Amino acid sequence: MEMRDDEPALDRLIHEPARLAILTVLSSVESADFVFLQRTTGLTKGNLSSHLSKLEDGGLVAIEKTFVRRKPNTSVALTAEGRERTARHWDQLDLMRARAQAPADDRP
Amino acid sequence: MEMRDDEPALDRLIHEPARLAILTVLSSVESADFVFLQRTTGLTKGNLSSHLSKLEDGGLVAIEKTFVRRKPNTSVALTAEGRERTARHWDQLDLMRARAQAPADDRP
DNA sequence: CGTGTACGGTCTGTAGCACAAACCAGTCTG
DNA sequence: CAGACTGGTTTGTGCTACAGACCGTACACG
Numbered sequence: 001m002e003m004r005d006d007e008p009a010l011d012r013l014i015h016e017p018a019r020l021a022i023l024t025v026l027s028s029v030e031s032a033d034f035v036f037l038q039r040t041t042g043l044t045k046g047n048l049s050s051h052l053s054k055l056e057d058g059g060l061v062a063i064e065k066t067f068v069r070r071k072p073n074t075s076v077a078l079t080a081e082g083r084e085r086t087a088r089h090w091d092q093l094d095l096m097r098a099r100a101q102a103p104a105d106d107r108p
Numbered sequence: 109m110e111m112r113d114d115e116p117a118l119d120r121l122i123h124e125p126a127r128l129a130i131l132t133v134l135s136s137v138e139s140a141d142f143v144f145l146q147r148t149t150g151l152t153k154g155n156l157s158s159h160l161s162k163l164e165d166g167g168l169v170a171i172e173k174t175f176v177r178r179k180p181n182t183s184v185a186l187t188a189e190g191r192e193r194t195a196r197h198w199d200q201l202d203l204m205r206a207r208a209q210a211p212a213d214d215r216p
Numbered sequence: 217c218g219t220g221t222a223c224g225g226t227c228t229g230t231a232g233c234a235c236a237a238a239c240c241a242g243t244c245t246g
Numbered sequence: 247c248a249g250a251c252t253g254g255t256t257t258g259t260g261c262t263a264c265a266g267a268c269c270g271t272a273c274a275c276g
Contacts, residue, residue, distance in 0.1 A: 009150075010125040017118040018234075024208040034253070042117075047235055049255060054233095065254095070243065072253055090205060097198055100132040126263075142224070155264055157226060162262095178272065180224055 013058045014089045018043055018051050023086045026061065026078045034074040052076060060085060121166045122197045126151055126159050131194045134169065134186045142182040160184060168193060 014020060021041045026032060032040075038048050052074075055061040060082030064075045078086070122128060129149045134140060140148075146156050160182075163169040168190030172183045186194070 010128075012125070015123070015125060016234080017120070017123060020118075020204070024204055028208045038253095044236055045254060046237075046256080050234080053255090072242080074254070093201065096128070096132050100135045124263080146224095152265055153225060154227080154266070158263080161226095180271080182225075 010092060011085065011089060013054065013060070014086060016051075018047065019055060020089075022048075022051060022055065022076075023060065023078065023082065026076065027083065027086060031075055031077040033076070037076065055082070118200060119193065119197060121162065121168070122194060124159075126155065127163060130156075130159060130163065130184075131168065131186065131190065134184065135191065135194060139183055139185040141184070145184065163190070 014023060018041065021043075022037060025037060025040050034045075034048065034052075037043075037052075038045060041048065043051070052061065052063060056063050059079060062077050062079050064077075066073050066075065122131065126149065129151075130145060133145060133148050142153075142156065142160075145151075145160075146153060149156065151159070160169065160171060164171050167187060170185050170187050172185075174181050174183065
């Protein structure tokens with residue numbers, strides 16, 4: 001059963017609240033480490049860790065692991081693609097809301 | 109392990125793409141029937157049906173089943189609560205995005 | 217009056233995923 | 247050396263979005 005999809009459907013990878021929070025923080029900050037993200041998003045470590053992996057797999061963020069003062073440190077930054085796709089996602093949401101405000105453009 | 113949640117966390121019932129689409133359509137249209145919703149959202153029948161049930165359980169929409177020209181007809185409308193909560197959801201998203209634009213308000 | 221076929225939905229099975237708890241590696245403190 | 251803390255990753259599981267099977271009714275048409 002084919003469905004027409006003139007509505008591009010929101011990207012789940014981005015739309016997921018936890019990830020949207022992460023991406024949003026990152027877009028304001030150039031680069032953030034694990035602990036900072038955990039505090040700002042309120043996610044648990046495990047949860048944050050797995051979301052970051054998914055974002056990395058999706059090419060939205062770049063993760064760099066180093067040692068800072070003998071301790072492991074995970075630094076995360078938006079990739080160019082990540083920045084663009086996140087912006088586009090907000091655009092889609094805007095569009096959607098705009099349509100909601102406008103009167104129905106129903107069929108004949 | 110307690111987390112602070114000054115960020116109210118997005119309502120999943122509303123945030124889910126399929127449901128957001130439904131709510132968005134409904135907010136422009138006063139009332140819509142099943143088939144109309146199916147076409148505008150691009151969801152399959154099964155999927156749409158279960159989402160509508162969840163929205164109804166959550167008190168966001170009111171569903172009215174009647175017969176139109178001897179055929180069953182399911183009509184859906186936003187409740188007052190649904191309208192308000194949907195609006196609030198958009199507000200939360202706005203807030204989130206606004207924070208992203210602003211420079212990081214990190215801790216000392 | 218069967219026998220299609222289209223309409224309008226609901227019910228069911230399943231794959232995928234968000235989440236937190238358990239775990240692990242290394243460091244510091246006494 | 248024991249113990250606690252920091253900074254994560256891996257594992258288990260309960261939920262749920264999704265589509266496809268299914269069901270009932272209505273309207274052909276021979």
